[in-house]
Each structure stands twice: as structure tokens, then as C-alpha cells.
Amino acid sequence: MISLTRILAVCLLLMACKLTAAGNIIYPAFIQQKALPTLEQMSKVSVDATGDAGQDFLDIQEVWLAYSDSYIYTALKIKGTEFKVSGMFGTQKYSYMVVLANPEDDSKVWALTYIMAPMAKLKPGLFRVEGMDVKDLTRIGNIEYRLDTRRGILYMACKLSYLLEDPAFAAWFTPYKKPFAVVTQTNLTRILPYKTGKADSTYPGARISFKRP
Numbered sequence: 001m002i003s004l005t006r007i008l009a010v011c012l013l014l015m016a017c018k019l020t021a022a023g024n025i026i027y028p029a030f031i032q033q034k035a036l037p038t039l040e041q042m043s044k045v046s047v048d049a050t051g052d053a054g055q056d057f058l059d060i061q062e063v064w065l066a067y068s069d070s071y072i073y074t075a076l077k078i079k080g081t082e083f084k085v086s087g088m089f090g091t092q093k094y095s096y097m098v099v100l101a102n103p104e105d106d107s108k109v110w111a112l113t114y115i116m117a118p119m120a121k122l123k124p125g126l127f128r129v130e131g132m133d134v135k136d137l138t139r140i141g142n143i144e145y146r147l148d149t150r151r152g153i154l155y156m157a158c159k160l161s162y163l164l165e166d167p168a169f170a171a172w173f174t175p176y177k178k179p180f181a182v183v184t185q186t187n188l189t190r191i192l193p194y195k196t197g198k199a200d201s202t203y204p205g206a207r208i209s210f211k212r213p
Contacts, residue, residue: 025179025207028065036146036155037073042066045182045206053200056080058094058186060200061152065182067210073157074098074112076184081152085116093117093189094199096154100163101181102172103207110169112143112156126158128166140166175210182206 028043046063053059059079066073076096084094095115102108108130115122126141141162146155163169173180183205185198 023207025209026065027209027211028067030211031066031068031073033068034070036144036157037066039064039075039077039151039153042073042075045208046184046202048184048200048202050079053079053186055188055199057082057084058188058199060184060186060202063098063182063184063202063206065208067160070160071157072100072112072160072163073155074182074184076154076156078152078154078186081149083114083147083149083154085114095187095189097185097187098156099181099183099185099205101183101205103179103181105172108168110140110163110166112158114145114154114156124156126162128168130168175208176212179207179209182208 026043026045028045029041031037031041042064043066044062045065048060048062050059050061057078057080060076061079062075062077064075064077076098083096086093093115095113097111097113099109099111101110108128111127111129113127114124116124124143124145125139126143128138128140130136130138141158144157147153148155163173181204183201183203185201185203188197188199
């Protein structure tokens with residue numbers, strides 16, 4: 001059986017290939033709290049067409065972002081209300097990702113990922129992906145997440161320190177000077193027969209920069 005760790009890496013690399021965020025620079029909301037914010041406290045950074053994913057729970061509608069001195073907060077709104085992680089008697093796996101990337105170098109991406117695959121030892125977390133092999137997928141930290149199944153919103157947040165402790169990320173991340181890219185993607189993997197790929201994406205993504213509070 002194909003490793004789900006490899007599946008995750010492949011899905012992210014499909015999205016990261018020639019990543020070039022488009023549009024005007026967006027300055028998301030700054031908030032002073034540690035708890036996950038509400039949608040109303042965040043800034044909308046991407047809007048995606050409805051009905052282009054085949055299934056409502058994989059159909060991205062909106063992406064929201066905020067930050068604090070210590071955290072990056074994200075929110076992914078789907079057409080449906082339930083964030084499924086598997087289906088068809090376990091022969092399909094689903095994952096939800098908000099990716100941070102250097103628009104000038106797509107060799108590595110960092111992803112806040114909601115996935116549940118215990119047999120592959122994969123759970124929600126912050127990952128660095130720099131290739132299509134298992135060894136190229138590195139979990140660099142935990143995330144905080146919350147599911148709003150009434151409104152169809154997945155909230156995910158990671159500590160900035162987890163990212164900045166990664167030398168590969170810290171080498172380029174200067175959010176007060178240069179914008180970075182944010183792209184969101186949902187993925188569907190069929191185990192038998194094996195086939196994996198994106199279900200929906202906000203590619204080419206949004207250009208994000210921080211304003212000093």
C-alpha cells in the first residue's frame with residue numbers, strides 16, 4: 001500500500017509547483033490574544049468559486065487570516081459543514097491545508113494541515129515539505145484547530161516560533177518587508193486503485209504582508 005506520508009508530500013508538491021501568488025498585497029488583521037479568533041476578527045484573503053470540487057466538504061469558498069506577536073491564524077470555509085477525513089469504507093482519505101510559501105522559491109513549502117491517518121502516524125500539524133519522498137516531509141510543530149460544523153469553518157493556528165526555528169523558513173520570511181504567499185488546498189486520495197490529487201485550491205493564492213501593530 002502507498003504510504004499516506006508520501007501522499008501528503010505529493011499533494012503539497014502538486015500545489016507548490018511554480019507557486020506565484022497573484023493580486024494586490026493583503027494586510028490581515030492583527031489580534032492580541034492566544035485563543036483561536038472568530039471569523040469576524042480575521043481578514044478574508046481569498047475567495048474561491050463554488051461547485052468546482054465535486055463534493056461539498058472539499059469545496060473551498062473562503063480563506064481568512066490573522067496574526068499576533070506569537071501566532072498565525074487561518075480559517076478555511078467550505079461549501080459543506082462537515083470536514084471528512086475518510087470515506088468509502090476507508091478507501092478514500094481527505095486532507096485540508098493552508099500553505100505558506102516564498103513566492104520566489106517553491107522548493108519548500110510549510111503547511112498547516114488537518115489530516116487524520118493514524119495508521120500512517122499522521123495527525124493535524126505543521127509540516128515542511130521539500131520533495132516527493134517520505135524523507136522530504138518534516139513535522140515541525142503542532143497546530144491548534146477547531147471545527148465549526150454549523151458554519152463549515154476549519155480554524156487552524158500555529159506558533160510563529162515553530163516556523164522561525166526552522167532555518168529554511170527564517171531565511172526568507174520577512175513579512176513586514178516582503179509579501180509571502182498563502183494558498184489553500186483540499187485533497188482526495190483513493191487507495192484502491194491508488195490515485196491522489198487536489199480536490200480544490202485557491203491557486204495561485206494571495207500575497208500577504210504584515211503591518212507593524
